[in-house]
Amino acid sequence: xxxxxxxxxRREVSVTTATQRNVIESNDVNLVFGPGAGVFNQxxxxxxxxxMGMIGPSGCxxxxxxxxxxxxxxxxxxxxxxxxxxPAVFRPLDREQIGYIPQQFVLxxxxxxxxxxxxxxxxxxxxxxxxxxRMEELLAFVDLTDARKRLGSQLSGGMQRxxxxxxxxxxxxxxxxxxxxxxxxxxVLRGRFWEFFRKLRDEGRTLFVTTQVVSEAVYCDFVxxxxxxxxxxxxxxxxxxxxxLGGEIIHMTLEDPARLKEAAAVLERYEPVKKVLRVxxxxxxxxxxxxxxxxxxxxxxxxxxxxxxPAIVVASAEELPVSYDDVFIRIMEQSExxxxxxxxx
Amino acid sequence: xxxxxxxxxxxxxTSTMVEGSPLExxxxxxxxxxxxxxxxxxxxxxxxxxxxxxxxxxxxxxGASFVNSNPVLRTVIxxxxxxxxxxxxxxxxxxxxxxxxxxxxxSDPERADMLLRAGDVDVVQVLPQDVVGAAARGERPQIxxxxxAINPMVEGxxxxxxxxxxxxxxKALLRQQAATAQQEATTIRVKVVxxxxxxxxxxxxxxxxxxxxxxxxxxELRPLLAGLExxxxxxxxLADGTGLGELRAGIGRANNGLAAVEAALSEDxxxxxxxxxxxxxxxxxxxxxxxxxxTNTEPDLIVSPIEQRxxxxxxxxxxxxxxxxxxxxxxxxxxxxxxxGALALVRERMMGAFEVFRVAPVNMIQLLLGKYLGxxxxxxxxxxxxxxxxxxxxxxxxxxxxxxAALVVLLILASLGxxxxxxxxxxxxxxxxxxxxxxxxxxxFFSGFFIALESFxxxxxxxxxxxxxxxxVAGFQALMLRGISPEWWVWVGxxxxxxxxxxxxxxxxxxxxxxx
Numbered sequence: 001x002x003x004x005x006x007x008x009x010r011r012e013v014s015v016t017t018a019t020q021r022n023v024i025e026s027n028d029v030n031l032v033f034g035p036g037a038g039v040f041n042q043x044x045x046x047x048x049x050x051x052m053g054m055i056g057p058s059g060c061x062x063x064x065x066x067x068x069x070x071x072x073x074x075x076x077x078x079x080x081x082x083x084x085x086x087p088a089v090f091r092p093l094d095r096e097q098i099g100y101i102p103q104q105f106v107l108x109x110x111x112x113x114x115x116x117x118x119x120x121x122x123x124x125x126x127x128x129x130x131x132x133x134r135m136e137e138l139l140a141f142v143d144l145t146d147a148r149k150r151l152g153s154q155l156s157g158g159m160q161r162x163x164x165x166x167x168x169x170x171x172x173x174x175x176x177x178x179x180x181x182x183x184x185x186x187x188v189l190r191g192r193f194w195e196f197f198r199k200l201r202d203e204g205r206t207l208f209v210t211t212q213v214v215s216e217a218v219y220c221d222f223v224x225x226x227x228x229x230x231x232x233x234x235x236x237x238x239x240x241x242x243x244x245l246g247g248e249i250i251h252m253t254l255e256d257p258a259r260l261k262e263a264a265a266v267l268e269r270y271e272p273v274k275k276v277l278r279v280x281x282x283x284x285x286x287x288x289x290x291x292x293x294x295x296x297x298x299x300x301x302x303x304x305x306x307x308x309x310p311a312i313v314v315a316s317a318e319e320l321p322v323s324y325d326d327v328f329i330r331i332m333e334q335s336e337x338x339x340x341x342x343x344x345x
Numbered sequence: 346x347x348x349x350x351x352x353x354x355x356x357x358x359t360s361t362m363v364e365g366s367p368l369e370x371x372x373x374x375x376x377x378x379x380x381x382x383x384x385x386x387x388x389x390x391x392x393x394x395x396x397x398x399x400x401x402x403x404x405x406x407x408g409a410s411f412v413n414s415n416p417v418l419r420t421v422i423x424x425x426x427x428x429x430x431x432x433x434x435x436x437x438x439x440x441x442x443x444x445x446x447x448x449x450x451x452s453d454p455e456r457a458d459m460l461l462r463a464g465d466v467d468v469v470q471v472l473p474q475d476v477v478g479a480a481a482r483g484e485r486p487q488i489x490x491x492x493x494a495i496n497p498m499v500e501g502x503x504x505x506x507x508x509x510x511x512x513x514x515x516k517a518l519l520r521q522q523a524a525t526a527q528q529e530a531t532t533i534r535v536k537v538v539x540x541x542x543x544x545x546x547x548x549x550x551x552x553x554x555x556x557x558x559x560x561x562x563x564x565e566l567r568p569l570l571a572g573l574e575x576x577x578x579x580x581x582x583l584a585d586g587t588g589l590g591e592l593r594a595g596i597g598r599a600n601n602g603l604a605a606v607e608a609a610l611s612e613d614x615x616x617x618x619x620x621x622x623x624x625x626x627x628x629x630x631x632x633x634x635x636x637x638x639x640t641n642t643e644p645d646l647i648v649s650p651i652e653q654r655x656x657x658x659x660x661x662x663x664x665x666x667x668x669x670x671x672x673x674x675x676x677x678x679x680x681x682x683x684x685x686g687a688l689a690l691v692r693e694r695m696m697g698a699f700e701v702f703r704v705a706p707v708n709m710i711q712l713l714l715g716k717y718l719g720x721x722x723x724x725x726x727x728x729x730x731x732x733x734x735x736x737x738x739x740x741x742x743x744x745x746x747x748x749x750a751a752l753v754v755l756l757i758l759a760s761l762g763x764x765x766x767x768x769x770x771x772x773x774x775x776x777x778x779x780x781x782x783x784x785x786x787x788x789x790f791f792s793g794f795f796i797a798l799e800s801f802x803x804x805x806x807x808x809x810x811x812x813x814x815x816x817x818v819a820g821f822q823a824l825m826l827r828g829i830s831p832e833w834w835v836w837v838g839x840x841x842x843x844x845x846x847x848x849x850x851x852x853x854x855x856x857x858x859x860x861x
Contacts, residue, residue, distance in 0.1 A: 118377075122380070123374055125371075
């Protein structure tokens with residue numbers, strides 16, 4: 001079992017199995033453009049066959065991280081290996097295994113969908129017969145078969161994005177970098193994109209996807225949260241939630257408001273319970289913080305409803321669904337508290 | 346810091362989609378750019394139409410409308426009140442109208458000046474009062490030529506044509522003078538013949554009346570000869586190869602002889618001066634012959650002894666439309682190549698394609714080769730179509746077709762080099778277009794297309810020879826119109842421009858690609 005290092009909290013989280021190898025390994029990588037600009041002490045690994053989602057506000061260093069991994073920038077210090085080689089010394093053979101969807105639409109408006117895809121494939125040295133065969137599969141995959149003769153200038157924003165995805169996949173790369181592929185597109189298409197990505201992941205490819213849409217974290221195997229050039233946290237989506245909240249929350253409603261204070265006192269004495277909070281504005285609801293809500297929910301109910309004990313009747317209890325927006329905000333706040341002087345680089 | 350992994354990183358398996366030898370993949374990448382450029386270009390029918398149809402249309406219009414390379418100079422003639430003695434209005438029209446378009450005759454200089462300042466006419470010519478009389482008096486009358494030209498070429502033409510006109514007028518005056526002298530000489534010659542016969546009589550015995558008559562004749566002949574001598578044009582040739590100088594000298598000698606005869610007769614010393622009388626008779630005989638020659642010589646030969654004879658060993662020059670056609674072809678090739686090249690890299694850089702190219706396993710040489718190849722084939726096809734159109738207009742190709750094709754390709758490569766260099770140094774496409782336009786302006790002025798290279802100061806020739814079009818114009822004119830191989834400097838110049846610009850583009854764009 002191997003771990004992904006979270007530099008902000010210096011804690012290892014198990015994320016991969018022994019059969020997976022790391023496609024990207026970044027250890028203490030720095031690239032400073034100026035005061036507060038660049039990426040700082042970046043350490044992470046990306047296991048093969050997984051999706052890493054990098055989330056952070058605009059200008060936080062996501063694109064710079066991608067460019068470092070692609071060899072477009074060289075780190076000033078630290079160790080960075082992609083596919084077992086330093087990106088700065090990639091050979092054509094290494095580059096043939098990488099696909100890239102940049103933020104900007106860089107396909108050509110005067111070329112048809114087919115011609116655009118063929119151009120990108122030819123840059124990777126693919127023969128025409130192979131391109132034709134691959135084109136059928138991919139245009140069907142991104143749902144552009146009917147639009148194959150349409151010019152790039154006649155495509156909608158969503159179609160352009162899908163064409164870029166098809167172009168990046170033409171040469172069947174082992175590792176795909178997608179820099180904000182879902183920026184500016186509608187939620188339905190965004191969902192389809194993630195569907196594509198997960199299919200690709202299921203076929204054994206490794207994906208590194210950046211996004212500003214926090215809710216997309218749920219589609220990733222690992223989520224890295226970035227702020228001002230620093231990786232604040234890397235974990236599975238579930239692990240990230242737990243890390244942000246300090247565990248999981250059981251949302252509980254009691255039958256009798258008069259016994260709310262007693263119930264809180266009982267639970268606070270129970271060791272697995274980390275914290276008990278009254279829900280503001282309610283005299284019957286409590287939030288109980290535990291390590292694992294699924295594991296500890298029956299125990300918590302047993303303690304409260306024990307007829308030989310407090311015998312407090314619980315009207316309802318369930319794990320509190322927490323949005324990734326809340327998780328992201330919480331992580332940002334924690335980061336602010338850890339570096340209150342604004343030290344970001 | 347904690348160990349991040351204990352697993353040895355292994356490279357992912359090679360893509361199954363990419364196959365073939367490294368050389369094959371290298372060539373496929375070049376082809377990728379080539380096909381992309383061709384596909385993009387063929388989707389722009391207006392571009393193709395403007396590249397081929399535009400220049401052809403311009404040439405057809407030029408051929409149909411071009412009349413004369415000399416400017417039309419609208420002119421007002423200011424003549425003195427009462428005209429010029431010896432010259433009718435028609436005479437003036439004949440002389441001035443050769444080079445100037447006469448709009449009006451006036452004797453009001455202020456009106457002429459007003460028309461000139463208003464731009465209603467280009468030239469005002471103020472003619473002197475009495476040209477013939479003033480010339481006869483030994484004065485030098487002036488014809489004042491005034492213009493309001495702002496174009497230095499037009500001003501040059503006005504000055505030159507004014508000079509030609511005055512020359513023609515001078516010749517006309519001399520012609521007139523010679524003709525008058527010839528009429529006078531015919532009469533004098535009769536008198537010379539009579540007098541020479543009378544001098545023979547002096548050797549014998551004569552009556553006093555006869556001697557008085559001879560003395561009277563001699564006395565009359567002398568001023569006639571002196572008058573003729575004075576009225577002869579200052580210089581000129583005669584039909585027998587002699588000149589007016591000899592006639593003038595002969596008249597002088599004869600006059601001196603007659604003076605001696607006159608003195609002998611007055612002093613009654615004829616017998617003592619028989620030799621002088623015989624000598625005078627001989628001089629009169631010579632003058633008689635010279636006067637005969639003079640009167641039989643065409644006045645034109647007297648005042649313009651040298652005649653120009655022009656011969657073009659080719660049989661004749663081409664029509665202007667045909668002469669300029671090779672230059673138009675060179676201009677089209679260069680401008681198209683520079684414009685396409687100028688946009689080629691800057692457009693890709695601005696749209697972010699350089700980032701994709703850097704991630705892909707392609708290099709700068711593959712990118713440039715693919716683009717050069719695509720553009721070269723496209724422009725060569727456009728040039729071939731335009732050349733076909735030119736042939737239909739009657740433009741010949743007298744030289745080798747292979748050399749012509751080689752020159753087209755070399756001109757395209759050199760021009761693409763300049764275009765790509767513009768692209769490499771431009772930050773935006775509008776900047777690239779601006780630089781391409783400047784190169785077009787430079788080419789029109791400095792390539793020898795309209796203004797001969799010899800018209801420029803030596804340092805400016807460096808600009809001329811750094812333009813592909815300079816070599817293209819010279820090469821195409823040699824091959825198409827003269828049927829000879831272009832000079833060595835045409836080939837060397839284009840090759841140097843192509844190689845140097847390619848090297849610079851590789852260097853500059855390689856640096857930009859690293860910063861993408």
